[in-house]
Amino acid sequence: MSPLDWRAIGLLFLPVPAVLAVLAGTSVLAVGPAVIGAVLASGGIALGVARIRGRIDEAQQIESLNEAELHEEFVRQSRLAESYETILDAVPEPLLVLRRDRRVLHANRAIIDLLGHDPLDADLTAAIRHPEVIAATAAVLTGKAEERTIEFQRGGAIEQSLVARLVALPNGRADGPAAVLVLHDLTLIRKATEMRSDFVANVSHELRTPLTAIVGMIETLRGPAKKDAVARERFLALMEEQGSRMTRLVGDLLSLSQIQANEHARPTDTVRVQDILPTVARMLEPHAEKKKVSFSIEVDSDLPVVLGDADQLQQAFQNLMHNAVKYGRDGSVIRVVGRGEGRDGIAVSVIDQGEGIPEQHLPRLTERFYRVDKARSRALGGTGLGLAIVKHIVTRHQGRLSIESEEGVGSTFTVSLPVKREGGARD
Numbered sequence: 001m002s003p004l005d006w007r008a009i010g011l012l013f014l015p016v017p018a019v020l021a022v023l024a025g026t027s028v029l030a031v032g033p034a035v036i037g038a039v040l041a042s043g044g045i046a047l048g049v050a051r052i053r054g055r056i057d058e059a060q061q062i063e064s065l066n067e068a069e070l071h072e073e074f075v076r077q078s079r080l081a082e083s084y085e086t087i088l089d090a091v092p093e094p095l096l097v098l099r100r101d102r103r104v105l106h107a108n109r110a111i112i113d114l115l116g117h118d119p120l121d122a123d124l125t126a127a128i129r130h131p132e133v134i135a136a137t138a139a140v141l142t143g144k145a146e147e148r149t150i151e152f153q154r155g156g157a158i159e160q161s162l163v164a165r166l167v168a169l170p171n172g173r174a175d176g177p178a179a180v181l182v183l184h185d186l187t188l189i190r191k192a193t194e195m196r197s198d199f200v201a202n203v204s205h206e207l208r209t210p211l212t213a214i215v216g217m218i219e220t221l222r223g224p225a226k227k228d229a230v231a232r233e234r235f236l237a238l239m240e241e242q243g244s245r246m247t248r249l250v251g252d253l254l255s256l257s258q259i260q261a262n263e264h265a266r267p268t269d270t271v272r273v274q275d276i277l278p279t280v281a282r283m284l285e286p287h288a289e290k291k292k293v294s295f296s297i298e299v300d301s302d303l304p305v306v307l308g309d310a311d312q313l314q315q316a317f318q319n320l321m322h323n324a325v326k327y328g329r330d331g332s333v334i335r336v337v338g339r340g341e342g343r344d345g346i347a348v349s350v351i352d353q354g355e356g357i358p359e360q361h362l363p364r365l366t367e368r369f370y371r372v373d374k375a376r377s378r379a380l381g382g383t384g385l386g387l388a389i390v391k392h393i394v395t396r397h398q399g400r401l402s403i404e405s406e407e408g409v410g411s412t413f414t415v416s417l418p419v420k421r422e423g424g425a426r427d
């Protein structure tokens with residue numbers, strides 16, 4: 001692309017008066033063969049020379065100009081051209097500059113990353129095949145429209161929602177830039193909107209179930225069971241259970257949103273995981289006794305300290321160890337193993353001997369409200385938020401949660417955390 005072409009594109013992207021003033025002052029590039037030779041010989045600005053080589057015929061017609069001036073102008077224009085290329089590469093949106101014959105004159109870095117190849121000089125269809133985008137491009141390239149915006153889906157491993165915006169460029173030359181196509185990726189926005197509405201639907205559903213049960217029981221107590229003392233006691237116990245379920249749900253939702261709000265603030269306490277784990281085991285004793293399970297805490301006494309939030313880490317291990325009790329086999333032993341992991345980390349694994357989790361569920365376990373067996377989780381008083389809370393706490397601690405499970409054998413949930421470095425905070 002010649003510097004003049006770049007100038008046109010530059011105007012599109014940099015409508016800054018100062019730039020306009022500079023560009024308005026430059027004339028059509030005219031380069032004498034001697035100058036080309038000099039620049040080639042000096043080996044300077046290889047890119048500019050390569051581009052200009054194709055224009056020698058045109059340049060040969062203009063011989064009356066001062067060679068020193070031409071050289072200076074050539075260098076200046078070449079630098080300008082390169083800076084436009086750099087600017088287009090710095091644009092985060094995928095972008096193509098098209099010729100009138102629909103071939104690609106420039107593809108910026110973002111679109112090369114998106115496509116996995118550089119479509120330079122190829123027809124537009126090498127980059128985008130969507131018929132509506134092709135039709136809109138034709139309209140803009142033939143002058144039927146100044147600009148067009150098309151929303152389309154792009155298949156692949158993950159389907160993407162994209163918007164293509166086409167704008168005609170003012171340029172008379174047949175092989176010059178005739179249009180710019182910029183893509184906006186709406187996939188993440190669409191996904192976030194979808195997740196938000198799913199979340200609201202889930203919360204409403206989780207609250208509606210206990211509320212419907214409570215309202216139903218109140219109606220029964222006022223009607224058919226009005227004088228039945230035994231039924232009253234039973235219903236009141238059930239209502240209390242449903243009420244605490246809602247309280248737990250609201251509590252879990254609040255702590256999840258607090259953790260998320262603080263996710264980017266690094267925790268600053270010095271935490272000894274070897275002190276937290278026995279405390280959590282003691283707190284879970286009533287649940288463990290009911291199922292006749294016991295904890296075996298196996299932690300290296302010299303396990304390094306971590307930089308963390310003690311309350312949050314306690315909550316994370318409590319959720320994991322409570323799950324091990326709930327979903328573990330009656331009468332089994334739950335091992336909680338803490339070890340150093342390399343030089344800079346520790347890993348704590350909660351290992352149960354439960355029925356395990358089918359593999360297809362593993363990637364989704366940490367999603368809010370995701371349960372393998374909904375009815376069973378609800379019957380056990382679960383809200384389905386426990387692992388989502390663990391994941392966000394671990395993320396805040398710049399750690400990792402990994403899950404391994406074998407059906408019929410058991411599950412292992414491992415939290416890896418970076419250790420506190422000597423003399424202060426982590427990087």
Ligand SMILES: Nc1ncnc2c1ncn2[C@@H]1O[C@H](COP(=O)(O)OP(=O)(O)OP(=O)(O)O)[C@@H](O)[C@H]1O
Binds near residue numbers: 319328356357
């Ligand atoms: N140790 C485990 N063994 C087998 N399945 C498990 C285990 N831990 C979690 N699960 C499965 O993962 C699901 C999600 O766990 P999570 O802790 O997020 O929710 P929950 O235990 O159902 O409810 P709560 O919010 O009270 O923790 C559970 O419903 C269960 O199906």
Ligand SMILES: [Mg+2]
Binds near residue numbers: 319322323382385387
């Ligand atoms: Mg749980």
